[in-house]
Amino acid sequence: MIEVDIKGRAGSFAVQAQFTAPPGVTSLFGVSGAGKSTVTRMIAGLLRPDEGRIAVDGEVLFDNVKGIDVSVRHRRIGHVFQDSRLFPHLSVKANLTFARWAGGRSEDRSLTEVVELLGIGHLLNRKPGKLSGGERQRVAIGRALLSAPRLLIMDEPLASLDQARKADILPYLDRLRSETGLPILYVSHAMEEVARLSQTLVILSAGKTLASGPVSSVLASLDPGTDLGGEETGTLLEGVVTHRDEQWDLSDVALDEGLVIQVPGLPASLGNRIRLRIPARDVSISLAKPSGISVRNILKAEVDALRPLDGAYLEAVCKVGAQMLRSRITRASAFELGLKPGQTVFLLIKSVTIDQGRVGPAVRES
Amino acid sequence: MAFFELHPQEWEALSLSLKVAASALAGSLPVAVLAGYGLARWRFPGHGLLNALIHMPLVMPPVVTGYVLLILFGPVGPVGKFLEQTFGLSFAFNWTGAALAAGVMAFPLLVHPIRLAFEAVDPKLEEASTSLGASGLVTFAVVTFPLALPGVLGGAVLAFAKAMGEFGATITFVSNIPGETRTLALALYTATQTPSGDVIAFRLTFIAAAVALCALLLSEFLARHLRRRIGAADD
Numbered sequence: 001m002i003e004v005d006i007k008g009r010a011g012s013f014a015v016q017a018q019f020t021a022p023p024g025v026t027s028l029f030g031v032s033g034a035g036k037s038t039v040t041r042m043i044a045g046l047l048r049p050d051e052g053r054i055a056v057d058g059e060v061l062f063d064n065v066k067g068i069d070v071s072v073r074h075r076r077i078g079h080v081f082q083d084s085r086l087f088p089h090l091s092v093k094a095n096l097t098f099a100r101w102a103g104g105r106s107e108d109r110s111l112t113e114v115v116e117l118l119g120i121g122h123l124l125n126r127k128p129g130k131l132s133g134g135e136r137q138r139v140a141i142g143r144a145l146l147s148a149p150r151l152l153i154m155d156e157p158l159a160s161l162d163q164a165r166k167a168d169i170l171p172y173l174d175r176l177r178s179e180t181g182l183p184i185l186y187v188s189h190a191m192e193e194v195a196r197l198s199q200t201l202v203i204l205s206a207g208k209t210l211a212s213g214p215v216s217s218v219l220a221s222l223d224p225g226t227d228l229g230g231e232e233t234g235t236l237l238e239g240v241v242t243h244r245d246e247q248w249d250l251s252d253v254a255l256d257e258g259l260v261i262q263v264p265g266l267p268a269s270l271g272n273r274i275r276l277r278i279p280a281r282d283v284s285i286s287l288a289k290p291s292g293i294s295v296r297n298i299l300k301a302e303v304d305a306l307r308p309l310d311g312a313y314l315e316a317v318c319k320v321g322a323q324m325l326r327s328r329i330t331r332a333s334a335f336e337l338g339l340k341p342g343q344t345v346f347l348l349i350k351s352v353t354i355d356q357g358r359v360g361p362a363v364r365e366s
Numbered sequence: 367m368a369f370f371e372l373h374p375q376e377w378e379a380l381s382l383s384l385k386v387a388a389s390a391l392a393g394s395l396p397v398a399v400l401a402g403y404g405l406a407r408w409r410f411p412g413h414g415l416l417n418a419l420i421h422m423p424l425v426m427p428p429v430v431t432g433y434v435l436l437i438l439f440g441p442v443g444p445v446g447k448f449l450e451q452t453f454g455l456s457f458a459f460n461w462t463g464a465a466l467a468a469g470v471m472a473f474p475l476l477v478h479p480i481r482l483a484f485e486a487v488d489p490k491l492e493e494a495s496t497s498l499g500a501s502g503l504v505t506f507a508v509v510t511f512p513l514a515l516p517g518v519l520g521g522a523v524l525a526f527a528k529a530m531g532e533f534g535a536t537i538t539f540v541s542n543i544p545g546e547t548r549t550l551a552l553a554l555y556t557a558t559q560t561p562s563g564d565v566i567a568f569r570l571t572f573i574a575a576a577v578a579l580c581a582l583l584l585s586e587f588l589a590r591h592l593r594r595r596i597g598a599a600d601d
Contacts, residue, residue: 103499
C-alpha cells in the first residue's frame with residue numbers, strides 16, 4: 001500500500017501528487033516533463049517536498065506536520081535507475097551484495113534466489129563495463145531487490161534499451177511481479193509496458209495527478225484530448241486463450257463478456273488469462289456489418305459518447321457488452337456517418353494490431 | 367666501475383631526499399584529498415579564495431614561500447613557537463622543516479589532479495550508494511575514493527617528484543646543512559659552487575634523472591593497472 005499526498009517543487013517546476021495504491025505494480029505514467037521523475041525522487045527521499053505525507057505499508061516516510069523526514073539511507077526503497085548506475089569498479093556480485101556489505105541491510109532474500117529469478121548467474125564475476133544494456137538493467141534490479149526494500153521504484157528501466165532488449169527483459173519483470181510480492185512503483189511513458197505490467201495506474205500531467213485507480217478503469221475514463229495527446233489512448237481487455245488454429249497461426253481470446261477476439265500467434269498457453277490492448281487509432285467504425293473485408297475482428301457495438309479531440313480527430317466510445325471500446329476517427333467521418341450516442345455500429349479491429357508486445361499475462365485487480 | 371659507486375655524502379643526500387619527499391607526501395596527501403574533495407563537491411563562501419591560496423606556492427617565487435614559512439614556523443614564528451611549546455615539534459633547520467617546505471611546494475600539484483578526479487566521479491553513483499543504505503563516509507570509502515584513485519595516485523607521483531627536487535623554499539626556510547637539510551638538489555647546488563665539483567654534480571644529476579624516470583614509469587604503470595581494474599577502459 002503506497003500513500004502519497006505531496007506538494008513541492010524542483011527548481012521552478014511545481015508538482016502536486018496525490019494517490020493511493022494497493023499492493024502490486026503501480027504505474028506512474030505521463031509524457032516527458034510531466035513530473036514523473038520529480039515525484040519519484042520525492043518518494044525516494046532524494047528531493048524534499050514542501051508539504052504533505054508519504055507512507056508505504058503504513059510506515060510514514062515523510063510528514064511535514066509531524067516533522068517526519070526519513071533519510072534516503074533509511075527509507076529502504078530499492079531504486080532502479082534508468083541509467084542503471086552500477087558501480088564500475090566492482091564485480092557484478094559485489095554490486096548485487098552492496099547493500100549488505102556497505103549498507104548494513106539485512107538479508108531477506110538470498111543471492112541465489114535473486115540471481116536465479118533474473119537469470120544473471122553467468123555474469124557474477126564480470127565488471128559492469130562488460131555487460132549489455134539489458135544485462136546491466138537486470139543486475140540493477142537485482143541489486144535493488146537485495147537491499148531488503150519495502151518498495152521497489154523502477155524509473156523507466158527500459159527507456160534506454162532498444163526494442164529487442166525490452167522484449168528480453170519484460171518476461172523478467174513479469175516474474176518479478178508475480179514471485180516477489182513486493183510493491184512496485186513503475187515509472188514509464190510507454191503505454192505498452194504500463195498496460196502489460198500494472199494493476200494501478202497514476203496519470204501525471206504538468207506536475208499534477210490527473211487520475212489514479214485500477215488500470216483498466218483509469219484507461220477507460222481518460223479524456224484523450226488533454227491527458228495523453230491522443231496517440232496513446234486505447235482499451236485494455238482481459239480474456240482467456242480458448243482456441244489455437246495451427247494452420248493460420250491464430251488464437252482465440254474469449255473476453256469476459258462472451259466476445260471472442262482473434263490474435264496472431266499464441267500469446268500464452270491455452271486456458272491462461274492475458275491482457276490485450278487495442279489502441280484507439282486501430283479501431284474503425286462501420287454502420288453496416290461489412291463483408292468481403294480482410295479485418296477479422298468485427299464487433300457489434302453501441303455508440304456511448306463522442307469526444308472531440310484537437311485537430312481533425314474525435315474519439316468514439318462504444319459499448320460492446322459491458323466493455324467500453326475506444327475508437328479514434330476523423331471528425332469528418334463521424335459527420336458523414338451521422339454518428340450519435342445510442343446508435344448501433346460495427347467496430348473493426350485489425351487483428352495484426354494485437355501483437356505479442358501488447359499482450360501480457362493478466363493480473364487480477366484487487 | 368668506481369664511477370657508479372656512491373660516496374657517503376651522495377648516499378646521504380639521496381636517502382635524505384627520499385625521506386623528505388616521502389614524509390612531505392605522507393603529511394600532505396590526507397589534507398590534499400580533503401581539499402580536493404571539498405573543492406570538487408562543496409560550494410561554500412571562500413571557495414575561490416581557498417583555491418587561490420592552495421595554488422599560491424605554484425606562482426610565487428619559491429624564496430617567498432620559504433621566507434613565509436620561516437616567519438610562521440621558524441623558532442620565533444607564532445606557529446613554530448606554539449608547536450615547539452605544545453608538542454615539542456620543531457621545524458627549524460632540520461629535515462622535518464625540509465619536508466614541510468617540500469610538502470607546501472608540492473601541495474598544488476597534488477590537489478589539482480585529485481580535485482579533477484573527484485569531479486569526474488558521477489554523483490549519481492553516490493546517490494545510488496546512499497539509496498542502498500551506505501552512509502556518507504562508507505560511500506566515500508567504497509565508491510567515490512576508489513573511483514578517484516587513479517587521479518590521486520597520479521597527483522601523488524607528481525608531488526613526490528616535485529618534493530624530491532624542491533630547492534628554493536627549502537634553502538630559504540631550513541638552510542643547507544649536510545646530513546640534515548642538504549637534499550639532492552641542495553647537494554647538487556653545493557657541488558656547482560665548489561671548485562672541481564663537476565664530477566659530483568654530474569653524478570648527482572644522473573641520480574636525480576634516474577629517480578625521476580622511475581617515478582614517471584611507476585605512475586604510468588599504476589594508472590594503466592587501475593584503469594583496467596575500474597573497467598573504464600572497456601567503455
